[in-house]
Amino acid sequence: MNRITPKQLRILTVALSTRGFGFAVTEGRKTIIECGGRAAAGDKNAQSLVKIRKLVDFYRPGVLVLQDVTAKGSRRAPRIKLLNQQVIEEVRKRNIKVSLISGKQLRILLLGDEKGTKQEMAEMLAKDFPDELASRLPPKRRPWTSEDCRMDIFDAVALAVAFEMSDK
Amino acid sequence: MISFCRLLCGSELAWSSLASFMSSSPLHNYLRTNRKRLALSQEEVGFLLGFQGESKGIKVCRNEKFVREPSLHTALAYEAIYGRPVRELFAGAYQKIEEGVAARARILSFRKDRKPNQKKQKVLAALARGHSEGNS
Numbered sequence: 001m002n003r004i005t006p007k008q009l010r011i012l013t014v015a016l017s018t019r020g021f022g023f024a025v026t027e028g029r030k031t032i033i034e035c036g037g038r039a040a041a042g043d044k045n046a047q048s049l050v051k052i053r054k055l056v057d058f059y060r061p062g063v064l065v066l067q068d069v070t071a072k073g074s075r076r077a078p079r080i081k082l083l084n085q086q087v088i089e090e091v092r093k094r095n096i097k098v099s100l101i102s103g104k105q106l107r108i109l110l111l112g113d114e115k116g117t118k119q120e121m122a123e124m125l126a127k128d129f130p131d132e133l134a135s136r137l138p139p140k141r142r143p144w145t146s147e148d149c150r151m152d153i154f155d156a157v158a159l160a161v162a163f164e165m166s167d168k
Numbered sequence: 169m170i171s172f173c174r175l176l177c178g179s180e181l182a183w184s185s186l187a188s189f190m191s192s193s194p195l196h197n198y199l200r201t202n203r204k205r206l207a208l209s210q211e212e213v214g215f216l217l218g219f220q221g222e223s224k225g226i227k228v229c230r231n232e233k234f235v236r237e238p239s240l241h242t243a244l245a246y247e248a249i250y251g252r253p254v255r256e257l258f259a260g261a262y263q264k265i266e267e268g269v270a271a272r273a274r275i276l277s278f279r280k281d282r283k284p285n286q287k288k289q290k291v292l293a294a295l296a297r298g299h300s301e302g303n304s
Contacts, residue, residue, distance in 0.1 A: 010192035062192040
């Protein structure tokens with residue numbers, strides 16, 4: 001049968017951050033359906049949760065991939081850890097599988113080096129997905145500047161790529 | 169790489185194999201993905217589709233968010249703009265319709281004809297399996 005749209009696992013990845021979160025929806029190894037960032041102000045966890053719920057309902061993913069904030073060596077803020085747990089509980093209610101990938105595993109999978117930087121990862125992803133990501137690549141962070149909000153998107157796409165790679 | 173198959177939390181399933189057999193039904197449409205691929209705005213696509221007035225972008229937005237189904241004319245215009253076949257752009261809708269056709273083909277294949285036509289039975293059997301004539 002020559003189906004044009006073979007059924008593929010749709011993955012939603014969410015990278016939580018101080019400003020909100022970045023997300024990516026992918027199908028297969030080379031298709032980014034959608035990626036972007038969502039800002040949250042005030043009660044950040046409540047707002048983020050509402051926005052993530054909307055994304056889950058809209059894209060109906062097979063798997064949700066998040067960063068493993070409880071992994072050894074992870075130094076995420078208590079708010080992010082709490083939100084991560086809330087997101088996991090929320091999607092489990094919808095019978096969606098959850099996958100966690102730690103920052104260390106992410107770097108090893110994508111860069112082959114646990115000491116690789118986010119910038120290196122972002123540059124690599126921008127090369128792999130030029131149409132979707134090249135225009136969003138932030139300039140290299142200087143020691144006196146804070147992280148660019150666009151980096152959340154790259155974190156989310158990196159999680160998706162790592163999940164696909166772990167499936168090989 | 170095997171160690172990374174257990175990156176995951178929740179149930180202690182072997183996720184590497186899980187992901188390979190799990191599949192998601194396609195989205196209703198992939199208009200937004202294709203529009204972003206071509207770096208076009210909703211307003212611009214609305215203009216290309218021939219929409220009039222100030223709500224050009226809103227109409228495109230409604231199509232993308234599955235709120236409103238486009239007419240045949242608009243669907244074909246989408247194909248012309250994005251360079252992808254309609255059934256690929258509206259994959260979820262196509263799949264639903266295809267399933268409906270397959271179900272009806274199964275019913276039709278049970279109907280007894282006075283003059284059995286082998287070609288027709290072949291076509292109906294293929295449709296019932298989800299193979300259209302163009303695909304087989």
